[in-house]
Amino acid sequence: MLKEIYIKNLAVIKEAVIPFSDNLNIFTGETGAGKSILINGINAVMGKRCSKDLVRTGCDKAVITALFTELQPDILRKLDELGISHENEEIIISREISCDGKSTARINSRVSSASVLKEIGSMLINIHGQHDNQILMDSESHIKILDDFGGDSSLLEDYRESFRNLQAMARKLNELKKIENSKNERMKYLNMLVDEIGEFEFTEGEEERLEAEYKTASNAENIIESLKNAVQLISGENSASELTASAEKEIEDAEKYSGEKNLEQLFERLSAVEIELSDISSELVSICDKTELDSQRLEYLRKRLSDIKRLKNKYVCDFEGLMKLYNDAVYEMDLIDNSSDKILELCRQKDELLHEVTERAKKLSEYREKTSEDFVSRVTAELEFLNMPDVLLKIRHEKGKLTANGMDTMEILISANRGEEPKPVSKIASGGELSRIMLALKSVLAVRDSIPTMIFDEIDTGVSGKAAQKIGIKLYEIGKVRQVICVTHLSQIAVMADNHLLIEKKSVNDRTETNVYQLDFEGKKNEIARIMGGENPSRLMLETAESELIKIHGKDLKM
Numbered sequence: 001m002l003k004e005i006y007i008k009n010l011a012v013i014k015e016a017v018i019p020f021s022d023n024l025n026i027f028t029g030e031t032g033a034g035k036s037i038l039i040n041g042i043n044a045v046m047g048k049r050c051s052k053d054l055v056r057t058g059c060d061k062a063v064i065t066a067l068f069t070e071l072q073p074d075i076l077r078k079l080d081e082l083g084i085s086h087e088n089e090e091i092i093i094s095r096e097i098s099c100d101g102k103s104t105a106r107i108n109s110r111v112s113s114a115s116v117l118k119e120i121g122s123m124l125i126n127i128h129g130q131h132d133n134q135i136l137m138d139s140e141s142h143i144k145i146l147d148d149f150g151g152d153s154s155l156l157e158d159y160r161e162s163f164r165n166l167q168a169m170a171r172k173l174n175e176l177k178k179i180e181n182s183k184n185e186r187m188k189y190l191n192m193l194v195d196e197i198g199e200f201e202f203t204e205g206e207e208e209r210l211e212a213e214y215k216t217a218s219n220a221e222n223i224i225e226s227l228k229n230a231v232q233l234i235s236g237e238n239s240a241s242e243l244t245a246s247a248e249k250e251i252e253d254a255e256k257y258s259g260e261k262n263l264e265q266l267f268e269r270l271s272a273v274e275i276e277l278s279d280i281s282s283e284l285v286s287i288c289d290k291t292e293l294d295s296q297r298l299e300y301l302r303k304r305l306s307d308i309k310r311l312k313n314k315y316v317c318d319f320e321g322l323m324k325l326y327n328d329a330v331y332e333m334d335l336i337d338n339s340s341d342k343i344l345e346l347c348r349q350k351d352e353l354l355h356e357v358t359e360r361a362k363k364l365s366e367y368r369e370k371t372s373e374d375f376v377s378r379v380t381a382e383l384e385f386l387n388m389p390d391v392l393l394k395i396r397h398e399k400g401k402l403t404a405n406g407m408d409t410m411e412i413l414i415s416a417n418r419g420e421e422p423k424p425v426s427k428i429a430s431g432g433e434l435s436r437i438m439l440a441l442k443s444v445l446a447v448r449d450s451i452p453t454m455i456f457d458e459i460d461t462g463v464s465g466k467a468a469q470k471i472g473i474k475l476y477e478i479g480k481v482r483q484v485i486c487v488t489h490l491s492q493i494a495v496m497a498d499n500h501l502l503i504e505k506k507s508v509n510d511r512t513e514t515n516v517y518q519l520d521f522e523g524k525k526n527e528i529a530r531i532m533g534g535e536n537p538s539r540l541m542l543e544t545a546e547s548e549l550i551k552i553h554g555k556d557l558k559m
Contacts, residue, residue: 029503046121432462
């Protein structure tokens with residue numbers, strides 16, 4: 001649950017440390033004091049989009065840091081899955097919003113993405129605001145409300161798995177039917193393509209091999225001439241071999257009359273050169289004999305490469321592309337040839353899947369029918385407690401075509417007045433009734449989900465008097481099983497607080513600052529009296545406030 005939140009330079013809040021209790025936490029304050037800023041701060045650490053306008057004027061950035069303790073096992077598993085370390089079942093989530101609009105998120109000092117923050121945040125906090133009322137007004141969302149209430153998602157998950165398989169099968173079948181319908185034209189084109197490319201019986205990497213061979217063959221005459229010239233220069237008349245032999249004889253003659261010892265070594269080296277030249281000449285003659293002038297082969301290579309180039313230009317691809325085009329065409333022709341049999345087989349499989357999906361949809365529908373009965377009973381009881389004694393709740397359950405949600409269309413109908421037929425929520429519910437309906441839903445769902453913290457913003461819209469008192473009691477009851485945070489302007493709700501926090505705005509050095517104070521008994525008494533009677537409450541108002549606090553929380557509250 002949320003243990004503490006630290007806010008710095010967020011709009012009118014210069015700096016604030018806000019502690020939370022495990023039960024019911026109530027924020028009060030004058031209109032415009034900055035209660036909505038607190039909700040924005042909590043939204044920020046939950047990964048919601050943040051505007052640079054939230055940064056306090058003249059500051060570089062805003063910082064919001066939240067400490068969550070006593071983490072549930074499912075949250076700990078998610079943190080492990082994401083590779084986020086944690087100790088003592090605690091995490092610290094922080095968000096920095098720069099004045100240039102950029103933001104940085106961290107979980108336990110490790111930089112995190114907003115999407116991860118949102119995923120973790122959704123498991124930690126459930127915020128109810130005006131948006132939830134709009135969901136209630138949207139009849140298409142009612143089926144999800146009922147499924148959430150039911151708590152067992154296995155039937156829906158099984159159904160959706162079968163439904164997705166059915167959709168995939170239908171798509172595959174449609175593709176085959178399209179192929180079947182256009183196969184004559186397609187087969188004509190594929191036959192032409194396979195005949196045109198297939199007649200050459202190309203092999204993998206053939207173009208590269210042909211080009212290498214053609215390069216050699218087309219230059220065979222030049223190669224032979226060059227090799228013969230090399231042999232002539234080495235072994236012919238006045239060649240390197242003859243000149244080397246002559247030089248050898250001259251050195252031999254010089255050695256007879258000279259006392260130079262190196263001449264013998266030079267003679268031996270020159271003899272070795274003569275032998276090497278003879279070997280080189282022999283190898284060149286051998287290579288020359290192997291190099292053939294095959295005009296027929298050359299013409300074949302030229303024609304083969306020309307055909308490859310023509311096909312590449314026609315089909316706008318490289319050689320590998322030609323090979324793929326041919327193989328794909330052969331595969332598709334086989335597919336078309338066998339499409340009729342495959343269509344029959346897929347139709348049979350589709351019928352089996354349709355039966356499976358329908359049966360699972362029926363089981364899901366039966367489960368929803370039972371769930372809706374329990375839902376009506378539980379929510380009606382909650383609404384009667386919330387000062388709607390004549391409420392009549394009904395679920396309009398219709399069955400139709402199969403969709404991702406099953407075969408059901410479910411809509412919550414309500415009548416708030418005796419003798420009136422239940423009608424869609426969007427048609428009859430006032431602001432106050434919407435608030436109470438949503439609170440009733442949240443109340444019955446609180447025991448179903450594992451989200452530890454519930455935040456109610458504007459839950460008191462359109463209510464007063466006894467209805468407000470009942471809302472306060474209900475929030476107090478929910479606070480026994482969940483941590484509840486509520487922003488209110490009604491004394492009937494504020495008096496129920498286990499932890500009462502006052503949001504106060506004041507002017508300091510011509511700048512507006514909002515501070516948050518945790519109230520003791522005297523502070524609570526004064527604030528509740530102010531809400532009831534305005535500024536400078538009378539002694540009677542103060543005594544009434546004290547009496548209400550003691551009645552609800554006991555005399556120990558004053559200690």
